[in-house]
Amino acid sequence: MGVNIKNPYIECAHFPAQNPQEELFAWLIDKGMSGNAVRDLFTEFCERLSELGIKLKRGNIALSAIHPQVSAFMYTWRRGEGLVLNTNVLHTDVPGEGWFSSPFFFMLTNNINFLHRKLESETELDFPVLVEFRDEGMTDWFCQVFDFGWDFDDSREMGGLVTSWASDRPGGFTEEEYTILHRAIPLFALAVRSIASFRTARSVLETYIGKDTARKVLSGQVRRGSVESINAVLIYADLKGFTKLSDTMPQTELVEMLDLYLDHMASPIELAGGEILKFMGDGILAAFALTDQDVPAICETALQAVNRMKEGVRKLNDDRDASGEPTMGLDIAVHIGDVMYGNVGSETRLDFTVIGPAVNEVSRIEVLCDTLETDFLASGEFVKAAVGCKQELKSCGFHALRGVREPIELFLLG
Template sequence: MGIVDNVSFENRCGHFRADDENGELFAWLIDAGLTGTRVRDLFTEFCERLNKRGVRLKRGNIALSAIHPQVSAFMYTWRRGEGLVTNTNFLHSDIPGEGWFASPFFFMLTNKIPFLHRPLTQGSELDFPVLVEFRDEGMTDWFCQIFDFGWGFENQSLETSAGLITSWASDRPGGFTEEEFRILSKAIPVFGLAAKGIASFRTARSMLETYIGRDTAGKVLSGQVRRGSVDSINAVLLYADLKGFTTLSDTIERVELVEMLDSYLDHMASPIEAVGGEILKFMGDGILATFELTTADERSVQEICKTALDVTEKMKEGVDRLNVKRRDISKPTMELDIALHVGEVMYGNVGSETRLDFTVIGPAVNEVSRIEALCDDLGANLVASGDFVRTCADAAASLRSCGFHELRGVREPIELFRRD
């Protein structure tokens, strides 16, 4: 978002007229929060605008909580004359170091203190090592303000409810002036509100992508949430299932069982996601995924089918590698069975008035699961339907017929193919 566009906002927005420089700053923050500017860009330009407004800001830092399966928080640091100098993601698996426990942030969070101010005057005794470092670098004043977003969950990395930690430092002799504090005391909360607005949508998208997949999340966020709203698509269907999981679940401790399952599902899901396949569901120890046949072009169909076949090979290789590692440390292992099918399915919202599932339904979905159930009987780890082979032609040349077989709930026997 450019400066010219931002400055002209007060002329475009009838419900907010900027009468002075502070009003222009607030108008820009409101516009940025409503239009969804990235938080890192919002923060960077906010710091730059404060300096242009006359606030002698030397350093700014924010840490923003994240609701994400891997990342617990994002941190950005800005310095005058250098711009954004730190862009750090904190993972859930990260173990805080001694610096965190000795920081003013940890002190404030554990004692529920939302605001802390420390003049960085020479000779003063400072109670946090990082503030001594700032003073030695020539900074003269520092304060921190924390905003709780009210999302109501515990974030282990920040040790508080989700929100925003901000800190600001000046190198003006004597520290921040009264006028600078007056500007900051009004501007920073508006910045926090804009950051929350942006983070709320990105959090929703992250959560939807985590639980229902990237493409499906995009459809839901675009407003496709009406019950019974479905589209028909033609797709390659992949159904994969781990053999022996049910037996192992009765003999392994819960924590170890979940860790084992996650490891296997990782090796199964990664090849699908790497080529743009859509994982629709994790069903216990299984996966249902689709590769949409978006075009009638024969070459494109062949490429998609070949991609699906290649994915099954990579899934098998990944599980085999994992099994070798687990056997080396005397851990139980599982094998993988996969089925491939192709057909028209209905893709959309199904459920009750208040609880919907964005999924695929139709005979082809039931059939692919029935095909996978025959892997053991056919002595194969990959079984494909005749429909898949006929649709994919050259791409399925490596598969050989196993004859016709009955599928539970399907009236006519269908021809099945296996990979040697």
């Protein structure tokens, strides 16, 4: 929405503004509904507060994340410098002493939602970071915590937003500034929650069902039986020896090892533009969607991804074998065919997946790897389409697949 030149305070039709402060509130409502990036929202919010005459020297936010790698996003803004910190806190990061001695840690562990310190008038500050702020010339600081209602299982984590704000005005924030801040910051937190909730949903869906499938689901394709037919290269990869190891290894070590192998299998596919459709215990089903004009090129890309999978697992096995750790082999089958891609399931529980004869066939081709003493098999249908890869593949004859009427020709890597 553009700004009305005659009345610059009218920006949001849902909340007509009558003065500069209400214009800020209207802007926050608009941004919360539009879904802009939290980083950009925070930066502009700090700038707009400054434009209102608020002597804001520093603003900082930490936003909880529901993400497989990231536990929180952190941003810091300083007047005259803009955004000076833009970082992700990983689940694997080990907190330092600074965290345990911080006001944030104190507030979260004691269920405190608001903390205020007058930096220039309090001679004995109770947190080292506030002493640093005072030494930098800041005079006033307060922190607000907003719980988004994301009930994390770990009681030490809070699902929401932690914000802190500091002034360098002599005497600190004025009463008028506090009036604006105490109204604007909760609106800012609500806008962040609106943006973060959608992005969290997208992150969770991408984590569990893949980026392309997540996009389809979030675009409203959630009706049972809603499917589309696509032509795709299918890759079925399965680890060898996992079942035997599962009887002898501690569970924690077993899962860590499995994750390590699956990462080496999945990463080459995702980097090549394919999509992991399923993690099935110790295996994966992946697909490269085809278009008529790109079929040979996509087949070649898929085969390159397979070679990188094989090489990655081989190097992993070399490293683990050298250190005396257990290893697993990898069998891979590649096929091509029409599959149905969409929602299948009960009225209340759906799975967004691929079904069809080609899916069954690629899994049964993989089973023959042991019989034919190889770690790779490709179907004749794939070889016909992969015209640029035929010199890499050699026939090993026709073989029967369980449940398939006619034997099919299979190929090895030459």
